[in-house]
Amino acid sequence: MIMRKVAAGLLGAAALTGAGLVTAAPAQADTVVGIFYLHANYGGSTYTVTAGGTTSCTATTSDSDFTSGFSSAWNDQASSHRGFANCAIKVYEHAGQGGASLPYYVSTSGYGVLNDQVSSARYS
Numbered sequence: 001m002i003m004r005k006v007a008a009g010l011l012g013a014a015a016l017t018g019a020g021l022v023t024a025a026p027a028q029a030d031t032v033v034g035i036f037y038l039h040a041n042y043g044g045s046t047y048t049v050t051a052g053g054t055t056s057c058t059a060t061t062s063d064s065d066f067t068s069g070f071s072s073a074w075n076d077q078a079s080s081h082r083g084f085a086n087c088a089i090k091v092y093e094h095a096g097q098g099g100a101s102l103p104y105y106v107s108t109s110g111y112g113v114l115n116d117q118v119s120s121a122r123y124s
């Protein structure tokens with residue numbers, strides 16, 4: 001499984017103060033915000049996108065909570081997705097959220113005309 005961060009995580013387990021190194025609580029595990037599938041209907045291998053810490057998407061899709069791309073191996077490969085952590089996902093034809101796109105879907109079993117053409121995504 002390929003992991004890719006879409007947002008910078010909270011800085012680690014320690015913080016510097018004038019009194020010296022202070023150890024804080026351990027960093028939270030990253031949160032899965034989306035899983036992309038090689039095939040339609042959530043089939044085949046998967047590409048998982050995580051955001052740092054306990055981050056999740058806000059309720060409205062009128063904003064942009066995160067963006068992500070894909071590894072070169074996954075460029076123009078995804079065919080369906082599921083969103084997590086309250087995230088709906090909008091997929092794009094080109095890198096950098098460019099070109100044709102689909103509406104936001106929390107989950108969608110197929111990309112229609114964008115099947116095997118998706119190169120980036122936005123989460124909200």
Ligand SMILES: [Ca+2]
Nearest residue numbers: 058060061124
């Ligand atoms: Ca949102």
